Amino acid sequence: MEKKVKKRRSMPTAYSILLLLIVAIALLSHGIPGVKGASLADVVMAIPSGFLDAIDVCLFILILGGFLGLTGGTGALEAGIAHVVRRFQGREMILIPILMFLFSIGGTTYGMAEETMAFYALITATMIAAGFDAMVGAAVILVGAGVGVLGSTVNPFAVSAAIDAIQGSGRGIVIDQGIILLIGTVLWLICLAAGIWFVMRYAARVRKQGRSILSPAELQASRETYAGAEEVRTEEKSEKDGTITAKEQLTRAQKASLILFAISFLIMVVSLIPWKSFGVTIFERTAWLTGIDLGEWYFQELQAWFLLASILMAVIARIPEREAIDSFVRGAADMIGVVFVIAVSRAISVLMQSTGLDQYVLAYASQTLGDVSPVLFVVTGYVIYLGLSFLIPSTSGLAAVSMPTFGGLAAELGFRPEVMIMIFCAASGLVNLVTPTSAVVMGGLSICRIEWTTWLKFIAGFLAILLVISLVVLSAAIFIL
Template identity: 40%
Template sequence: MKRSGFMKFKMPSAYSILIAIIIVVAILTYVVPAGEYDLNEEEAPIPGTYESVDSTPQGPAAVMMAPIQGFYDAKDVALFILVIGGFLGVVMKTGAIDAGIAKVVETFKGRENWMIIILMALFAVGGSTYGMAEETIAFYPLIIPVFIAAGYDAVTAVSVILLGAGLGVLGSTVNPFATGIASGFAEVALGRGIGIRLLILVAGEIIGILYTIRYAKKVKEDPSKSLVANMREENKEHFLGKQDTDSFPELNGKRILILVLFALTFVVMIYGVLPLEDFGVEAIPTLWWWFPELTALFLVASIIIGVIHAIGDDEFGEEEFVGSFVNGARDLLGVALIVGVSRGITVVMNAGNITATVLHAGETTLSQAGRIPFIVLTYLFYIPLSFLIPSTSGLATVSMPIMAPLGDFANVSRGLVITAYQSASGIVNLVTPTSAVVMGGLAIARVPYGTWIKYVWKLLVLVFIMTIAALVIGLYF
């Protein structure tokens, strides 16, 4: 008997979850008392000023308009996301990133320990700066055969790629899709808290590299210790005929220049958003850039890189540049839409005047707690929430308008609240089965999901403890 489609459970998409939350929040505006806070010059709520106001329930019309109004409210963030997508689309079209990684693999073939360190570091930089995730899928067919031929296994290769980039995202410094969006909705400079994020990035990658090298060494010394030892011969036959470095572009002078400009763009971005005045630095001017300036930066960088790639390449003209930019933007259209839809939740809460009431409940609770319990509980709160809303941008948009002001009441900086959010989201996205990056990489490597969990769970514990320690340290800096 064929099972009815209605009998099968499938996790709904992020859009459906967010629309459902909008409806629930609208219903709550009929139940939760309305209230307001007095605001300071920075538009932050002033503790102790909460007052009840007349209820303003939000009906079906408000629910339907919420995603639209949310998109209007978040238009600067959405446009930034689309331009970042176009920038990445142009860079990927040049083949510079693929050529760079392939050159590292070729250069360090036979010295795989060093290759583990260098590749994980490179993937970490990509994850920390621009949220490198889906882009890693292309490297599995290149890297897996190299490690298997060297006497390692497919789990080692997955660890290098998935943990390298994933721990980089967990320790995002200026990742526009995690740190950037969260900073926007928390209404703080992107550079706030970058020191602790850098600490988490470096500590996380050191843990990941040592963990991977320890396992790789064990497998090479005794192949029976491999978690996929039963597939050893099968994997050799499957992968060793598939290493094809010729399919990756050559790392020529032009592509090296593009990689330099690619890196320089993020260096300029970091300088533009760092609040140097707050650190007492006066010799170098603080630019106070925000989404409009950052959007312009990546648009100009896209054009410069496109022009350089077009030199000596008759097939890459104005039409191809525009096509690459538009295709890259199209790849991130879903992210931009999620930001708009999720912002609709805040629109309904604010229109129903229940945001202040939720904050007041948090303020009352936090008056009994200290700074350490608050930041630890914030991190723990975001872990299950990251399973529910796997989109980092959607999660930031939904939660930051509430969680960031709660940090004010607990005397915890908004930058540290952002760090707790992105760290929790990052650790979940190393293992969540709803991630196409995790499941796609494991499928290419022929590593069962249960085997990956068996391999990575100890590392998750270490990273969990390290992150909590870093967050507590961040309270005092």
């Protein structure tokens, strides 16, 4: 008799996980006194409301997808990736710390999060072409930017939002930003070093031993999505063996396309850094394009910029009008799944706010912190913010609703409110590396064709390392400062 082969149970998709969370929160709201029970209408309208709440980032991703599709149609990206891989042949591991350092700077300075969506396709393709897997591409961006956000120094969406919330509470609390800068820098650099070690160790295992954490289905999906990168990798191996000749040099049009591609992303990064808060005034006369100076742009300005860049790309690459439109629409269509994930993720926050469950959790947490020792204050505050960050993944939103209470509580207990701000940043940064309520996590993984459950398995050990580092640094800070 033939043995029956057990069919492997497939893991739930990101959509199923998020929908289950919406239902769970709705049910939970009915069992808590003082919280408005979610009605059927609240649940049904949560996802449309999530779309409206996340419309800026959703439209940005669609337009960006169109730009990437248009650029991909020129063949410049594939040729450019091949050039980078050849340039670093035998030294591909160097790409990982360089890229992670750059992303971490974005995280610590301006809270680089949704903006990283622009890089997933390119970085993942580059990593696959270099002989790694899609997980390395996802980790370089998520961990790189994530440890930067965890160790925020001047991040306006975390540090500035928290300072503003405390000082706007009317308690007369003065915040020393130098202390925040010191603690943030220490956290950032230590966590970055740990992150680089973690990702490079996994990357070496994938490349040397072929041991990927991705399931066969995920490997197949990433190969199909980034087929061009696989071809580059095969070509590089064949060139090394001397079986085929190298591809021809980049054409003049492809070089021009790559230059425009690089400038487009450089402008995006420059436009998001709050230069005026650093006393830098060189961008004060740059409002002629969008009406807003570089350094103060957000998603609406970025949407306009990448639309303009798409038109310029079509002109420079001499793409016929109909072909350019078709490439743009196909590129945007590739991002539809990502947009749906982001909208459903945002629906959870919308439901939390409409029921008042977020405020209930906040009030309960503030009672827990009263009259504790310094170390216990750090640990308890950190644990509370882990929970709050899961429920309210927006760092600026969490700062606005929690910091007036927790910052004042820290001052009343004789602790520095600056340490409480960094407890908030560290805990929020940790959770936003993994929580399925984060549009950044779910959207980024979707682009890389990685399931959330696989990411959780990959990142769990590193989260424990970050937790220990954070608690040690913050406990030392509360005693020393």
